[in-house]
Amino acid sequence: MTKAMTNKERLAISRVLMPEQDAENRSRNFEEVNLGLTQEQAIQEAQRCLNCKNRVCVQGCPVQVSIPEFITALAEGDLVRSAQILQSDNALPAVCGRVCPQETQCEAKCVHGVKGKPVAIGYLERFVADWATANADQLAPVTPAEPSGKTVAVVGCGPCGLTAAGELAKAGHAVTIFEALHDTGGVLRYGIPQFRLPKDIIDVEVARLQQMGVEIECNVIIGKTLTVAQLSEQYDAVFIGNGAGLPAMMNIPGENLKGVYAANEYLTRVNLMGAGQSETCSTPVLKGKHVAVVGAGNTAMDCVRTARRLGAERAMIVYRRSEEQMPARVEEVHHAKAEGVEFVMLTSPLAVEGSDDGWVNALRCQKMELGEPDASGRQRPIAIDGAEEVLNVDIVVNALGTRANPLLTATAPELKLNDWGNIVADDDGATALPGVYAGGDITRGGSTVILAMGDGKRAAAAIDRYLTGK
Amino acid sequence: MFEVLSNETLAPNLHRMTVRAPRIASARQAGQFVIVRSEKGEERIPLTIGDADVEAGTITLFIQALGAGTQKIVSRQPGEFLRDVAGPLGMPTDIEKWGKVACIGGGVGTAVLFPMAKALADLGNEVTTIIGGRSKPYIILADELAEFSSHVQITTDDGSFGQQGFVTTALQALIDDPERRPEAVFAVGPVPMMRAISELTRPYGIKTLVSLNPIMIDGTGMCGGCRVQIGDEVKFACVDGPEFDAHQVDFNSLMDRLTTYREQEQHCRLDDQLNARKAS
Ligand SMILES: Cc1cc2nc3c(=O)[nH]c(=O)nc-3n(C[C@H](O)[C@H](O)[C@H](O)COP(=O)(O)OP(=O)(O)OC[C@H]3O[C@@H](n4cnc5c(N)ncnc54)[C@H](O)[C@@H]3O)c2cc1C
Ligand SMILES: Cc1cc2nc3c(=O)[nH]c(=O)nc-3n(C[C@H](O)[C@H](O)[C@H](O)COP(=O)(O)OP(=O)(O)OC[C@H]3O[C@@H](n4cnc5c(N)ncnc54)[C@H](O)[C@@H]3O)c2cc1C
Ligand code: SF4
Ligand code: SF4
Numbered sequence: 001m002t003k004a005m006t007n008k009e010r011l012a013i014s015r016v017l018m019p020e021q022d023a024e025n026r027s028r029n030f031e032e033v034n035l036g037l038t039q040e041q042a043i044q045e046a047q048r049c050l051n052c053k054n055r056v057c058v059q060g061c062p063v064q065v066s067i068p069e070f071i072t073a074l075a076e077g078d079l080v081r082s083a084q085i086l087q088s089d090n091a092l093p094a095v096c097g098r099v100c101p102q103e104t105q106c107e108a109k110c111v112h113g114v115k116g117k118p119v120a121i122g123y124l125e126r127f128v129a130d131w132a133t134a135n136a137d138q139l140a141p142v143t144p145a146e147p148s149g150k151t152v153a154v155v156g157c158g159p160c161g162l163t164a165a166g167e168l169a170k171a172g173h174a175v176t177i178f179e180a181l182h183d184t185g186g187v188l189r190y191g192i193p194q195f196r197l198p199k200d201i202i203d204v205e206v207a208r209l210q211q212m213g214v215e216i217e218c219n220v221i222i223g224k225t226l227t228v229a230q231l232s233e234q235y236d237a238v239f240i241g242n243g244a245g246l247p248a249m250m251n252i253p254g255e256n257l258k259g260v261y262a263a264n265e266y267l268t269r270v271n272l273m274g275a276g277q278s279e280t281c282s283t284p285v286l287k288g289k290h291v292a293v294v295g296a297g298n299t300a301m302d303c304v305r306t307a308r309r310l311g312a313e314r315a316m317i318v319y320r321r322s323e324e325q326m327p328a329r330v331e332e333v334h335h336a337k338a339e340g341v342e343f344v345m346l347t348s349p350l351a352v353e354g355s356d357d358g359w360v361n362a363l364r365c366q367k368m369e370l371g372e373p374d375a376s377g378r379q380r381p382i383a384i385d386g387a388e389e390v391l392n393v394d395i396v397v398n399a400l401g402t403r404a405n406p407l408l409t410a411t412a413p414e415l416k417l418n419d420w421g422n423i424v425a426d427d428d429g430a431t432a433l434p435g436v437y438a439g440g441d442i443t444r445g446g447s448t449v450i451l452a453m454g455d456g457k458r459a460a461a462a463i464d465r466y467l468t469g470k
Numbered sequence: 471m472f473e474v475l476s477n478e479t480l481a482p483n484l485h486r487m488t489v490r491a492p493r494i495a496s497a498r499q500a501g502q503f504v505i506v507r508s509e510k511g512e513e514r515i516p517l518t519i520g521d522a523d524v525e526a527g528t529i530t531l532f533i534q535a536l537g538a539g540t541q542k543i544v545s546r547q548p549g550e551f552l553r554d555v556a557g558p559l560g561m562p563t564d565i566e567k568w569g570k571v572a573c574i575g576g577g578v579g580t581a582v583l584f585p586m587a588k589a590l591a592d593l594g595n596e597v598t599t600i601i602g603g604r605s606k607p608y609i610i611l612a613d614e615l616a617e618f619s620s621h622v623q624i625t626t627d628d629g630s631f632g633q634q635g636f637v638t639t640a641l642q643a644l645i646d647d648p649e650r651r652p653e654a655v656f657a658v659g660p661v662p663m664m665r666a667i668s669e670l671t672r673p674y675g676i677k678t679l680v681s682l683n684p685i686m687i688d689g690t691g692m693c694g695g696c697r698v699q700i701g702d703e704v705k706f707a708c709v710d711g712p713e714f715d716a717h718q719v720d721f722n723s724l725m726d727r728l729t730t731y732r733e734q735e736q737h738c739r740l741d742d743q744l745n746a747r748k749a750s
């Protein structure tokens with residue numbers, strides 16, 4: 001290595017720009033939007049990091065990735081060490097580097113952000129993770145501990161379940177994941193589109209777990225095929241990570257018209273079943289000319305950008321608050337705008353209107369204005385008397401969010417639930433049932449990939465202590 | 471992977487298939503269904519569990535090959551495999567001791583009806599079964615149903631078997647006979663048939679249950695695609711149903727939603743079936 005750079009030199013480097021597919025092109029294909037940094041770009045960006053002593057960025061990461069350490073190794077060009085540091089802290093770095101809301105987590109804390117732009121921690125995480133996948137032969141495989149003779153059942157193959165399974169397998173326990181759908185990944189597979197998160201990333205991760213001995217049984221619905229009580233009988237411990245897969249309805253007239261989708265159905269058809277992505281796919285999806293997506297979270301952005309890719313001329317976000325209040329990741333909003341998505345703000349749906357033969361033809365909305373701040377500190381939207389707007393659309397997608405699905409909990413009455421139907425668990429993930437742990441969206445309500453993974457990791461540690469008596 | 475053990479043709483396009491699925495066989499109750507995907511890239515198809523053998527670890531499916539998805543499934547020969555079979559899904563039939571009940575099946579609905587009728591008979595109900603079909607070859611499971619029914623009545627649209635006419639005519643006769651009037655009616659078949667039966671029993675206040683078949687994807691309450699209007703509530707048929715109180719069901723909305731993908735599905739055999747029963 002050449003001689004160390006001074007902080008002044010580091011501060012003088014400007015933040016890297018992520019190379020991306022041309023907006024016009026990409027709004028019509030399903031290929032990944034962000035192309036990834038080159039090695040030169042990544043190393044230069046890594047050199048911006050000041051390797052701070054008090055590691056404020058780490059405090060912003062829900063799983064405390066050793067950010068300065070992996071970035072410093074990268075800046076030095078030691079990719080093997082960088083990858084090892086990253087992988088020992090984060091089971092799915094290729095996923096988190098792509099989908100974490102970095103601007104409110106790790107990057108929000110970075111000292112660079114005080115005066116300029118934070119280090120692009122997410123882009124670097126993605127770079128190192130992708131490098132590690134492409135160069136797996138250079139990395140020592142994880143050697144699981146001696147078999148403990150203990151068995152654990154994991155319910156749900158989303159980020160939470162996958163993380164828990166990986167940690168438990170590393171500790172030497174025999175793990176079986178039971179998944180309700182016919183494929184792995186949870187929301188990573190059926191929710192987040194591949195233009196944000198290519199599906200082979202999940203496949204690689206799943207294959208890695210299987211190599212470590214984790215068994216995955218798809219098509220098993222806990223609460224139907226088997227119950228939690230049966231799992232408790234057959235396994236030494238149980239971990240529940242079944243997510244929050246139950247769509248919230250808009251509860252407005254016209255919601256049953258043809259052309260009204262809940263986000264989960266729309267995204268599942270396209271992402272899990274492949275509808276609209278190839279001519280040979282047997283599952284259909286309606287391709288609208290004018291599409292309104294109600295809501296402004298990540299799910300809404302995914303739906304509206306999917307609508308563009310399915311050919312919509314007009315694809316709109318309809319949101320009752322203002323742009324600054326949208327909960328989606330900043331990058332998704334930027335990308336959506338560049339792809340020609342319209343943002344119809346301060347607008348709240350009143351009714352879906354349809355033709356005589358039952359097809360959607362309009363969304364009738366109430367115009368809103370911002371009033372006093374509410375309990376959450378955000379200005380409350382208030383209806384403007386008499387101000388309505390009619391959007392002529394042929395598809396309406398409701399992306400108002402999801403809640404806990406009662407399928408599993410209804411058959412396990414001993415589990416304690418909160419008022420929203422989420423399983424109550426302590427910081428270790430322990431539930432009211434001995435030997436049964438839970439985490440991710442089923443305990444938190446809809447949250448983030450990284451928080452779900454953090455839960456899986458903590459619960460796995462607690463399960464390990466429970467099983468080994470340590 | 472789920473092995474196909476037998477596959478026979480009962481009527482034109484109607485197959486009876488047994489599949490090895492031990493966990494589902496043990497867990498299932500009458501009225502529940504599975505979701506089947508024959509291979510990668512195929513649609514997820516909901517099919518009622520017609521019967522199960524816990525000891526052999528098998529389930530029986532009755533499949534009407536309507537479109538591409540169901541045709542792929544019935545093309546599987548014994549020894550071959552179905553990639554995905556998930557279940558049992560849905561709520562079991564609410565089986566009570568009613569006394570006299572009428573069980574009515576139309577087309578492939580007769581297969582869906584079979585486990586319900588059997589469970590009702592097992593509990594000591596006196597079951598009158600009415601089976602309807604386009605013509606003789608479409609009448610299925612008559613002998614099987616006769617084993618536990620006190621009467622089996624058959625109607626065909628063209629009179630080629632049993633009584634000519636619709637199942638509603640036979641049900642009306644049953645209701646008009648004070649000796650045989652049912653306390654409850656269970657009906658499964660094309661939507662227009664279920665709607666006609668619902669309208670027939672409504673003025674008499676006879677409890678009527680129907681099994682609905684909206685388009686489904688996951689079958690676990692995750693996607694909301696199977697929503698149906700029941701009274702003033704929206705229900706998800708895959709988790710709250712598929713059986714509902716017929717007098718509360720909005721059949722028009724269900725019929726309409728079933729046509730959502732008609733353009734994409736060129737092979738709409740169902741249409742003939744629907745048209746054939748429009749009059750009933
Ligand atoms: C469209 C969309 C976009 C999102 N975008 C982002 C983003 O950009 N960044 C971010 O951080 N977060 C995002 N999120 C949120 C994030 O995906 C979730 O918080 C996260 O996936 C939760 O992980 P989980 O493992 O708890 O649950 P899930 O990912 O929901 O996985 C649960 C799994 O359990 C299975 N399952 C359910 N019930 C049963 C049962 N009874 N038996 C067996 N298996 C069962 C499900 O099929 C599923 O595979 C997004 C969510 C959605 C819906
Ligand atoms: C709970 C439930 C239980 C069922 N049980 C059985 C059964 O035991 N045996 C059986 O043969 N069928 C059953 N069905 C119906 C079966 O799922 C459909 O016939 C099948 O999905 C059609 O798929 P396809 O690809 O072959 O036809 P497609 O090409 O998809 O469709 C052909 C025609 O059928 C219509 N259609 C699509 N989906 C459905 C549906 N879910 N129900 C009715 N019509 C539909 C289409 O609009 C089109 O007109 C059941 C459906 C449900 C919801
Ligand atoms: S896991 Fe997410 S929050 Fe943590 S460092 Fe990586 S990108 Fe940032
Ligand atoms: S706060 Fe920023 S500059 Fe400091 S160590 Fe973390 S990433 Fe590097």
Ligand code: FES
Nearest residue numbers: 689691693694708
């Ligand atoms: S099939 Fe998806 S909710 Fe019923």
